[in-house]
Amino acid sequence: MLGYEELFDYFKRERDKIVSALEKMPLDEFTRNRELSFYSIKDVLVHTVLVEDNWLHYRAAGRGEAQVKFDDFKSLDDVRRYMREVDQKTHELFKRLKPEDLRKEVRRVYPDGRVSVYTLEQVLYHVPIEVIYHYGEIFAEFWRMNVDAPYYSYLNYSKDKEK
Known part of the structure; x- marks a missing residue:
């Protein structure tokens, strides 16, 4: 069975490929308004990190928002x-995570005061799914710019891990 830590490791390895591609891009291309889900490629990338930080290290710890x-x-x-x-911080979380922690309640308080409650297990699925969605958004922008988006595949990742 695929473990949560492995899923997070996978999306972070794929993120490294995105970062490598972004290193070749001029700063103004990285930061300019592109009418994406967030203002720029930079902001979409920051959002992917913020999703993990907020859900795992703020909301799950009862600390509000980063x-x-x-x-x-x-x-x-x-x-x-x-x-x-x-x-x-995520590495440390996985080191101390116990099976019973997966049932822990994680609350999200919206700006309008609504509250949604999830389990930590649900959050551990949600974070990588949302992050990979936004990686696809960055890839689509690369293609619009005629930049080759890095190829990523869990199958290749898992084969490389076996070596």
Whole structure:
């Protein structure tokens, strides 16, 4: 059975391919308004990290929301620093995660006051699914720019892990 930690490792390895492609892109292409789900490719990428940070390290811990603003990130290096910080927190979470923790309630409070309650297990599925959705959005933008999007495949990832 595919473990949560493996699923997170997979999407982070694929994220590294996106970051490698973005390193070749001029900063203004990374940061300009593209009318995506968020303002720029930079903001979509930050959102993917923020999704993980908010769900696993703020909401699941009963700490509200991360106080991160897209304008805090001026470059790919700034985004990479945030990625490393969140990756480390997630690694620590998986080290201490126990089966009974999967039933823990995770609350999301919306700006209008509505509250939704999920289990940590649901959140551990939701985060990678949402993140990979946004990777597809970045890939589509690459194609519009005539930039080759990196190829990713869980099947290739799993074969490489066996080596």
